[in-house]
Amino acid sequence: MPEWILLRPAWLLALPPLAWLVWRLYRGGMTGSPWHRWIDRRLVRHVVADPAAGRRPRLALATALAALAAVTALTGPAWERAPQPLFRGDSALVIVLDLSRSMDVEDVAPSRVARARLKLADLLARSPADQVGLVVYTANAFTVAPLTADTATLTLLLPALSSAIMPSQGSHPSLGLEKAAELLDQAGLRRGELLLVTDSAGGPETRELVARLAARGLVTSVLAVGTAEGGPIPLADGSLLRDRQGRIVMPTLDEAALRRLAAAGEGRFARLSADDSDLDHLLAPLEGRAPRAAIEAEARGADWLDRGPWLVLALLPLALLAFRRGVLAAVGVVALIPALVGLALVGLPGTALAASADTLAREWQAVAAYRDGRWPEAAALLEGLDSERAQYNRGNALARLGDYPGALAAWDQVLARNPEHADAAYNHALVSALLAAADRQADADGADADGADADGEGDGEGAAGDARGDAAAGMGDTPGDRMGGAAAAARAALEETESLAASDDPQAQTDPAGGRLLPELSSAMDEPSGDFAADLLEQRLARAEGDPAELLRRRFELLYRRQQRDQDGNPTWPGDVAQPW
Known part of the structure; x- marks a missing residue:
């Protein structure tokens, strides 16, 4: 036979006053009317009408059941024990x-x-x-x-x-x-x-x-x-x-x-x-x-499981009976009034609410276009929106298109409003570094070309003419094609870093000059932070297919980018701060 126990039996003291209240509710009737002072109690119910006479017994019964269920739940009835260790090691x-x-x-x-x-x-x-x-x-x-x-x-x-x-x-x-x-x-x-x-x-x-x-x-x-x-x-x-x-x-x-x-x-x-x-x-x-298992086996107890909260479910049907007919409908209509007014205002041109709804719709359309790889459409939808979030996402879309100056301008607006925007600052520094590296490479290529022209002037003129003709014929309509040599070289450098990041060779992923690891640069453009980062991260985790090594590598990579601290700032071996092993 199961053992029963009340964890908080003192709540039983609440039953007598509750019983008195229920009795007063049932017998109250006309006691509140002034006529009971002048008319005999046996005749008052036949002389004076009592509109609540029919409901009073049902109300008293419902109140009694609710009070009994509530008090029983508060007493904490229990009939099952759960084993619990009384000792917890701290080693x-x-x-x-x-x-x-x-x-x-x-x-x-x-x-x-x-x-x-x-x-x-x-x-x-x-x-x-x-x-x-x-x-x-x-x-x-x-x-x-x-x-x-x-x-x-x-x-x-x-x-x-x-x-x-x-x-x-x-x-x-x-x-x-x-x-x-x-x-x-x-x-x-x-x-x-x-x-x-x-x-x-x-x-x-x-x-x-x-x-x-x-x-x-x-x-x-x-x-x-x-x-x-x-x-x-x-x-x-x-x-x-x-x-x-x-x-x-x-x-x-x-x-x-x-x-x-x-x-x-x-x-x-x-x-x-x-x-x-x-x-x-x-x-x-x-x-x-002392062995942990032996100590826990000797020092184990059993705690009673409190089943009182389950009795609260019995109060739900009684709570429904307490509502009057039509009250829920009236509350629902009143609650819907602000929403109905808002829906009416959305259709009115020139209102602030309509403008806000249009802005929000454009941002959602831009998010969908970005996720589908339609970056020109995403940039066009975000153009003209003045919010910090819209400008940041527009910069990401322009960077995907190769319009690095436009992306830098968009991120500049974000940083002017919020200098603490870490994602915009990171992307801005990344693209600036790529453009600077591309400019240096372009200068070096120009110097080599000048040397080649000095060696063969006649052939150089013909080659230059062909190159100018090919460049003019290859001009496209995308922003990246209209940017010039430095930006195009930056885009090529970015694609090169992405290919290096995909390599399995640890030495190929290390900057020959001993600088930052190239996967950090490529992943920052491949996974732009902000509104679009969560979806891309979810896609990469799905590709991991439960591989613990891949999951750990992705997790450590994200934490590493947050720390923004690499081996250049951390001494590894004494006297050598850039040793890559």
Whole structure:
């Protein structure tokens, strides 16, 4: 037989006063009339008419049922128990994994990053802490998973982790450790364990950081991956990564520096091994505590499930009876009056409401045209609209057409109104940089052409005449065709960056001058921020088809563009701020 209990039985004290109110409602009748003072109570109902006499019993019954249901719900009836752990462990471990290109070295078979993934899978299978988080880093740090007790999900994400999913390159372990500390702070934990899996100790700032974290109660241990001999970094096309001087890069493992880093963080150091001796040493402080499952099994209770809220549903039919006939219809008519007036005003020419409706309709038409690739139509629909949003979207449409000066002018209007508009500022800086690069390229081509004319003046005149004729014949009607050589060169440069962004070669995606990564430039034009960004992002995520690596790469790319911080501003290896590995 199920056990019943009332979680809040004190609400039963409300039943006597409610019963008295119901009785007064039922017997009230003519007591409020002055005639009952002069006429006998047995005769008053026959002498004076009572219009509410027929409704009073039904109203009293409905009120009694509603009061009984409400009081019963407030008492909290319960007849089922739900098991609940009375103990929750607070041990936390955040894994900080290095995904720089040096982790692709094959001095430990099959590669450093592959061995690190296998070792982390063994670590997660041992469930060393109550909560485990995962952070990856290169020149920027990203959260793969916050603190969670679901280690099975983390294990499923491990095969997707590689240097190819990272939007930037370099090795900055201090950023990864800072991100790990943020995860612990967000979880409200004052103590925790950090496990750095890397082949590089970073610079002095990393040792200073782990010392500060240790003073806060965050212990940093190190799992070193690699060998002292090192090895070359293989690229996707089978070649080996070289530095700017053309020498093959050979990252080695500085075990002494990593040991000093672990000592500064008051943690433990281990070198990756084929057996579990490294994990036994690193996880000894965590596994020395009482097992989480055993503690929870001994300290579990059962909470009563409050079923009172379900009784509120019984009040809904009674609430419907409380409405008078025609009241809902009257309320609906009154509520529709403003909308009906607005619809009437929309058709009146010259009114502000009609103008607003027309503007909104044009913006929606422009959005649809942009999404269908009809950029001339989108730009034409947005022309003449003075809102900040319309000017920003018009600039995006003009940039798609190749009308870069027009796009810059539209974004200038946006920035003049709102200097904090980050998307317009980013697109403006991007197109300006492309035009500047195109101008430099055009100047260089002009210098080469002058040299060629000096070598052969006669042939040069004929070639120039043919070129002028071809240029005149090739003039189109699109804004991009009327812009001139610099803008056309900028458009060609943009298409070149898009083709480079689609390449799988990490070296091809790096600026030869050691500058920003080209995928950031191309994706900013391929995914314009603002009203159109959500649809394009949804399309790209749909193309990912559930591939964890692709999803992580897209997510990290978006976060990287928001951070607006690349390897030029972050020291990677001591003395070298632009090392792309």
